[in-house]
Amino acid sequence: MPETLRKTALNPIHRLLGAKMVDFGGWDMPVEYSGLIAEHMAVRTGVGLFDVSHMGDIQFRGPGSLDAVQHISMNDASRLQAGQAQYSAMLYPQGTFVDDVIVHKFSDHDYLFVINAGTREKDYNWVRQNARQFDCHVSDYSDYYTQLAIQGPRAQATLQKLTSVDLSAIRFYWFAWGAVCGLPNTLIARTGYSGEDGFEIYIPSDAATSERVWNEVLEAGREFDIKPCGLGARNTLRLEAALSLYGHEISDTINVFEAGLDRFCRLEKGTFIGAESLKRVQAAGGPEKKLVGLEVVERGIARDGYRVLDEQGQAMGYVASGSPAPFLKKNIALAFVPVAYAEPGKEVAVEIRNCPVKARVVPLPFYRKPKRT
Amino acid sequence: MAYPTKYRYTREHEWIDADGKTASVGITDHAQDSLGDIVFVELPKVGDKVEKGKVFGSVESVKAVSDLYAPASGTVTAVNEELTTAPEKINADAHAAWIMKIELSDPGDLEGLLTADAYEAYAKEETGH
Numbered sequence: 001m002p003e004t005l006r007k008t009a010l011n012p013i014h015r016l017l018g019a020k021m022v023d024f025g026g027w028d029m030p031v032e033y034s035g036l037i038a039e040h041m042a043v044r045t046g047v048g049l050f051d052v053s054h055m056g057d058i059q060f061r062g063p064g065s066l067d068a069v070q071h072i073s074m075n076d077a078s079r080l081q082a083g084q085a086q087y088s089a090m091l092y093p094q095g096t097f098v099d100d101v102i103v104h105k106f107s108d109h110d111y112l113f114v115i116n117a118g119t120r121e122k123d124y125n126w127v128r129q130n131a132r133q134f135d136c137h138v139s140d141y142s143d144y145y146t147q148l149a150i151q152g153p154r155a156q157a158t159l160q161k162l163t164s165v166d167l168s169a170i171r172f173y174w175f176a177w178g179a180v181c182g183l184p185n186t187l188i189a190r191t192g193y194s195g196e197d198g199f200e201i202y203i204p205s206d207a208a209t210s211e212r213v214w215n216e217v218l219e220a221g222r223e224f225d226i227k228p229c230g231l232g233a234r235n236t237l238r239l240e241a242a243l244s245l246y247g248h249e250i251s252d253t254i255n256v257f258e259a260g261l262d263r264f265c266r267l268e269k270g271t272f273i274g275a276e277s278l279k280r281v282q283a284a285g286g287p288e289k290k291l292v293g294l295e296v297v298e299r300g301i302a303r304d305g306y307r308v309l310d311e312q313g314q315a316m317g318y319v320a321s322g323s324p325a326p327f328l329k330k331n332i333a334l335a336f337v338p339v340a341y342a343e344p345g346k347e348v349a350v351e352i353r354n355c356p357v358k359a360r361v362v363p364l365p366f367y368r369k370p371k372r373t
Numbered sequence: 374m375a376y377p378t379k380y381r382y383t384r385e386h387e388w389i390d391a392d393g394k395t396a397s398v399g400i401t402d403h404a405q406d407s408l409g410d411i412v413f414v415e416l417p418k419v420g421d422k423v424e425k426g427k428v429f430g431s432v433e434s435v436k437a438v439s440d441l442y443a444p445a446s447g448t449v450t451a452v453n454e455e456l457t458t459a460p461e462k463i464n465a466d467a468h469a470a471w472i473m474k475i476e477l478s479d480p481g482d483l484e485g486l487l488t489a490d491a492y493e494a495y496a497k498e499e500t501g502h
Contacts, residue, residue: 031409037410
């Protein structure tokens with residue numbers, strides 16, 4: 001038992017709502033309220049509200065900020081305009097993952113990394129250590145923000161009631177500043193981890209403000225049957241959308257090519273931590289294993305860590321994340337397999353409780369949100 | 374949800390409802406609540422021998438797998454096929470959604486299982502509330 005679990009400002013609200021709580025990377029977080037499937041469906045068809053205040057926020061300020069960000073993260077932040085965000089990752093020199101991040105450009109001298117909860121301390125130490133040589137100041141603002149994710153096709157209609165900012169003008173992976181629930185200069189980003197349209201807002205982390213905004217969002221979304229959603233639905237939503245989760249699809253032993261995230265890695269932008277190793281992997285003909293999508297064809301649910309078998313029944317890979325997909329109504333998995341199998345249509349098997357169960361490699365993502373109309 | 378006083382319960386969260394030599398077996402309301410939305414039930418086969426305390430099947434929710442342990446030894450005489458297509462029946466009414474029926478080898482197996490009151494207290498203690 002950990003001595004003390006960390007709590008977000010909304011912890012009493014989650015308990016009041018009757019959420020089931022779990023220890024998630026040292027945080028006491030809601031796993032589900034009304035039920036995982038109902039919450040998942042709310043996000044796919046209506047709107048859901050998540051407390052994601054356990055995520056971390058690291059800000060870079062000063063004239064050397066861009067150089068530091070470029071050195072520490074794999075995507076090309078020089079392509080960002082003020083008000084734009086990008087998916088990226090921090091790498092170790094061997095080309096494996098410290099963590100994945102969303103980089104927000106506030107101005108030429110001001111960038112924000114939003115990072116994972118379980119890796120906050122590690123990430124912050126990594127950033128401090130590696131930003132030292134640049135003319136910028138690094139601050140950890142993780143505890144200063146309550147971060148709420150409002151996700152789903154009705155997210156915009158819900159949040160629009162609480163702000164004068166024209167949300168329809170914010171494009172996907174862009175952000176704006178404005179009053180939300182009367183709080184001035186609130187960061188409103190069209191980002192998320194659900195594979196659906198949605199927003200993430202960053203508000204002061206005192207309990208009174210956090211609870212007030214949480215309740216106002218629920219009230220605003222009432223006509224769309226908004227549901228508070230826990231980490232259970234967050235996981236199945238991101239899995240349907242094939243979004244990586246640290247410790248599963250990405251880790252300090254998995255490199256960028258293996259994780260299939262090379263489209264977010266700009267080797268041509270110049271030197272950065274991890275680039276040399278990745279160039280060597282590329283020159284050697286690419287990775288030996290790759291992340292693929294699996295659909296279980298026979299009856300059975302593939303779970304994290306299960307072995308993937310070849311035609312002879314020999315173990316050749318493993319499931320990184322596996323679960324029933326509530327919206328797709330299939331049993332799906334993200335798995336690492338040798339490149340020879342990393343092709344849609346390949347037949348494999350997943351060893352489920354000592355039995356080989358047929359599965360097929362399918363294109364990713366499993367789920368793609370409909371185009372906005 | 375109330376725990377029927379006629380049933381006996383295991384510490385692994387199964388219930389057994391015996392009537393002479395035959396008995397129905399399911400999982401408790403506490404178990405279904407802990408698991409969340411149940412999406413898959415692995416049933417034994419009619420004719421299988423099950424042994425007290427040993428695994429006879431499994432239930433899976435979206436997020437977890439849970440083994441099923443036989444509350445008593447016996448031979449499977451029926452399985453609830455409806456759960457194959459409608460596993461959510463367990464969430465709706467765990468104490469009605471039987472999983473298998475068995476012919477008991479020894480009705481004495483039920484001695485030592487928990488009464489409804491004892492199980493309820495045990496389940497409360499386990500969750501800490």
